[in-house]
Amino acid sequence: MPAQLLSDKEARLARLLACLDYRLEEDKRRLLKLLGYSEKHIDTVIRKLRGMEWEIAAQHIRDIRPLGLASIVVRGRRKEALDQATRLSELRGRVPRYRYLYGYRVLLDNNAVYSYLVPVDAVDEFYRDIEQGLANGVSAAVIDTGFTIPIRPDCNAEADDPVRALSETDVEEAAKRIEEEPPDIKHSLLDVIIYAALDLHPLRSVRDLLDVSDIVAERLERVAKVRLNKRKAMRRYSLLSGRGLIGRVMIARAVWRSHDLLPLYIETRRECAPQLYAAAARLWASPNIFIGSETAATVMLLPEDAGYQVQKLLGDCVLYSNILTKGFGTCLPVEMYDPRGGWVVEEEPRYDLLAVLQGRGLASVEK
Secondary structure, X not given: OXXXXXXXXXXXXXXXXXXXXXXXXXXXXHHHHHHOOOHHHHHHHHHHHHHOOOOOOEEEEOOOHHHOEEEEEEEEEOOHHHOOXXXXXXXXXOOOOHHHEEEEEEEOOOEEEEEEEEEHHHHHHHHHHHHHXXXXXXXXXXXXXXXXXXXXXXXXXXXXXXXXXXXXXXXXXHHHHHHOOOOOOOOOHHHXXXXXXXXXXXOOOHHHHHXXXXXXXXXXXXXXXXEEOHHHHHHHHHHHHHOOOOOEEEEHHHOOOOOXXXXXXXXXXXXXXXXXXXXXXXXXXXXXXXXXXXXXXXXXXXXXXXXXXXXXXXXXXXXXXXXXXXXXXXXXXXXXXXXXXXXXXXXXXXXXXXXXXXXOOOEXXXX
């Protein structure tokens, strides 16, 4: 059993970050009031959490639906050619629509889960390409199209014992959450980049949020110092976070503080989506859930014993479950969003992202 990474006070603050965005002045004032800590102490704890981002399993809670993105999830045999991939360019020719592949995770039974983010307006085209493209060497057990929605835990409640059965209230509340429509926004390239920045590092400071050189390295494989225009970026950030679309963080170690945690992939029947959502929210185990036309799925980060209990809890809702072992994930495909026409459906981007950012006054670029 690992050493406890967070003190009681630190864990209390970390839990609240799933509901409050410390970068927003209003939310920070609420943190001060709820916790009774000094502003200096809160800043100190957040700096510590930021420095331990991987150890505490910090994950961004966000809603990508307003960006015009749906999801396609495939569960099938692994592609060994992907196992050692470390750069986006290494996926070219190995998987269909490689620039829209969001994650590839290998399971203990040698299956793999391929998750795609795809433009809503081109779902049918992408589905066809992905189904046909992965058929070469991948026997797909499941391929489903739907949406990924954020999981909103109750920050006033303690993490619950997984043995306790889900109540009707739990399931009804989850069903309401699932049916909620996200706010309608006129999204922009700047929005997509802000989402991507927080996907890579959910606890970024405002200063770090403006420096998106890591996104350029991740998506374009280019070395350049790229800094967003502070006034324009923070105006969009405040709008997006104020509407609850970005900026909250699920920190597993705030709940499971001295346990070894395992990533458990769980797939259920579509009609069981409320039960899956309720279990994940109650256990603070996942920042989002995929809901397709036939299935629902999520990855829960839990102690091994709790994982077994969750599977029992969901009972015959479960179609498949297993532990993730290795793989990779990335951030939103910023290079595929053309501000003149939206998401690009061609295989490669048709414009120079850095030139557009600089030309529109959205960022400064030093190559």
